[in-house]
Amino acid sequence: MASVEQAPAAEQIGTGIPVENPATGETIATIPTLSGAEVKELVASARAAQPAWEAIGFEERGRVLRRAQKWVTDNSERIIATIVSETGKTYEDAQLAEIMYAAAAFGFWAKEAPNLLADESIKSANPLVKGKKLVVRYRPVGVVGVIGPWNFPLTNSFGDCIPALAAGNAVILKPSEVTPLTSLLMAECLRASGLPEDVFQVATGDGATGAALIDGVDFVMFTGSTKTGQKVMERAAKTLTPVGLELGGKDPMIVLADAELERAANAAAYYSMNNGGQVCISIERVYVEAPVYDQFVAKVTDKVKALRQGRSAGPGSIDVGAVTFPPQLDIIDSHVRDAVAKGARVLTGGRVAPGPGMFYEPTVLVDVDHTMSCMTEETFGPTLPIMKVADAEEALRLANDSPYGLQGSVWTKDVRRGEQLARRVEAGTVCVNDAQVNYTALELPMGGWKTSGLGTRHGAGGIRKYTQQQTLLVTRFAGKRDPHMFPYKKRTTQLLGKLTRLLYGRGKRD
Ligand code: NDP
Numbered sequence: 001m002a003s004v005e006q007a008p009a010a011e012q013i014g015t016g017i018p019v020e021n022p023a024t025g026e027t028i029a030t031i032p033t034l035s036g037a038e039v040k041e042l043v044a045s046a047r048a049a050q051p052a053w054e055a056i057g058f059e060e061r062g063r064v065l066r067r068a069q070k071w072v073t074d075n076s077e078r079i080i081a082t083i084v085s086e087t088g089k090t091y092e093d094a095q096l097a098e099i100m101y102a103a104a105a106f107g108f109w110a111k112e113a114p115n116l117l118a119d120e121s122i123k124s125a126n127p128l129v130k131g132k133k134l135v136v137r138y139r140p141v142g143v144v145g146v147i148g149p150w151n152f153p154l155t156n157s158f159g160d161c162i163p164a165l166a167a168g169n170a171v172i173l174k175p176s177e178v179t180p181l182t183s184l185l186m187a188e189c190l191r192a193s194g195l196p197e198d199v200f201q202v203a204t205g206d207g208a209t210g211a212a213l214i215d216g217v218d219f220v221m222f223t224g225s226t227k228t229g230q231k232v233m234e235r236a237a238k239t240l241t242p243v244g245l246e247l248g249g250k251d252p253m254i255v256l257a258d259a260e261l262e263r264a265a266n267a268a269a270y271y272s273m274n275n276g277g278q279v280c281i282s283i284e285r286v287y288v289e290a291p292v293y294d295q296f297v298a299k300v301t302d303k304v305k306a307l308r309q310g311r312s313a314g315p316g317s318i319d320v321g322a323v324t325f326p327p328q329l330d331i332i333d334s335h336v337r338d339a340v341a342k343g344a345r346v347l348t349g350g351r352v353a354p355g356p357g358m359f360y361e362p363t364v365l366v367d368v369d370h371t372m373s374c375m376t377e378e379t380f381g382p383t384l385p386i387m388k389v390a391d392a393e394e395a396l397r398l399a400n401d402s403p404y405g406l407q408g409s410v411w412t413k414d415v416r417r418g419e420q421l422a423r424r425v426e427a428g429t430v431c432v433n434d435a436q437v438n439y440t441a442l443e444l445p446m447g448g449w450k451t452s453g454l455g456t457r458h459g460a461g462g463i464r465k466y467t468q469q470q471t472l473l474v475t476r477f478a479g480k481r482d483p484h485m486f487p488y489k490k491r492t493t494q495l496l497g498k499l500t501r502l503l504y505g506r507g508k509r510d
Helices: 036-055 057-074 076-087 091-116 153-158 161-166 181-192 207-216 226-238 261-277 290-305 326-341 392-399 415-422 490-504
Strands: 017-020 027-031 133-140 143-147 170-174 200-202 219-223 243-246 251-255 283-289 345-348 363-366 383-389 407-411 429-432 467-474
Touching (some): 027 076, 036 143, 076 153, 076 181
Parallel strands (some): 170 200, 251 283, 251 407, 363 383
Antiparallel strands (some): 017 027, 133 467, 345 363
């Protein structure tokens, strides 16, 4: 059973920012706020430790990561208890979306890093490089700074550290001040798994600590709000430090008249309310074709009404947990109030639930439109606004009427049509008859378009971003002077002109 007692004790981690259990309102720990000077020291020790970590190679690094994978499965109850205590989420949300993710990710990156970062032998058609050895290699950047949000302390904060470590970098993780305990526990996991000293460190603190981290590292992996992401990129520009940004979303769900309505309704309820709706790729708004609108709304409302909310008392005890971040409660409520003031109806929920702890009732809104913030801004809570549309084209136009472009979904029995429509949704990932599960396939790139981000996690890009690409050209057999070298000679120049026409100028063009 999840209990706060199993979380790291306050005195073990010093004094400073209080960490609260959002489901009870109790302070469960305090963490230090690292100053800019302290962050600089961490970066210096990470820089000193990194070359040896890079030098031991993929196999040895993989060994450490596989031990960490085992540690996660052996200690899953302790990790779940820590996550539940600092986020207020359900046992299942911690188990499925965090423990299973981390356990899979350790193994995936241990296995795939050597393949995805192997030297690539390149062939070129250009006659000037014929016979030469051409190689592209991926070298770790050095020290990676990962700055994470509070909604998934293991998956979204720590998860991005795994490929960075597998690539041979040292990593400093700045978790959200609201949920730092899981990151500290993962430092213990890596120590126990034999990771050399200072290769992974946690910089606890607030936004200023995160900002200071940007100045010293060689790559910044940021997950959080679009507003903070812009600040991160601005700060990183000062040192020309590359960034990966995984930002907010307003994922649309398009339900066509021929959809399997029972599955679509179950998915709408689950993928909008799991983790209390605090999922970047949560279904945040739904567009339903008119002929099935009433039936769909009735089904979803019944399912949402049946959800059990509260403090987790272990597996199966509740469906929807707490709101983790105090200001988020006001944002959720303001979106609902704004919608109601403009004519929306609340079919269930619609209020801050009584404490102790921070809860917002699972909410279904109808009669909504794009004048309302619940349809245009990221709500990041257990709310689901549903809008009736005339047809698929109207749904698509509204789905794309957003500054965000993280994910989306289309629901129809005609999967060919669904895929065609999916290709027109302006988002980094679009599912047909599904949502969110793409995140579990670590082979699939995941990243946002528009203001939802820059770059991708997972897939080849999810590890190559932590490296610098180096091109090697090796000339083994050559004369003392190549024909194009000085001194320029008329005859050679004319020959090169002929060669250019021969290679690229032959044949007719349309
Ligand atoms: P924030 O942007 O508020 O914070 C993210 C992190 O940045 C925190 O660790 C925060 O520290 C830190 N930070 C704050 N200010 C600065 C600064 N000036 N420089 C550097 N770091 C800073 O996001 P939330 O924690 O509120 O997370 C929720 C958001 O994350 C939502 O928008 C959600 O969509 C998005 N998200 C996106 C995902 C994706 O994959 N696209 C996945 C998960 C979440 P502190 O908390 O201590 O202030």
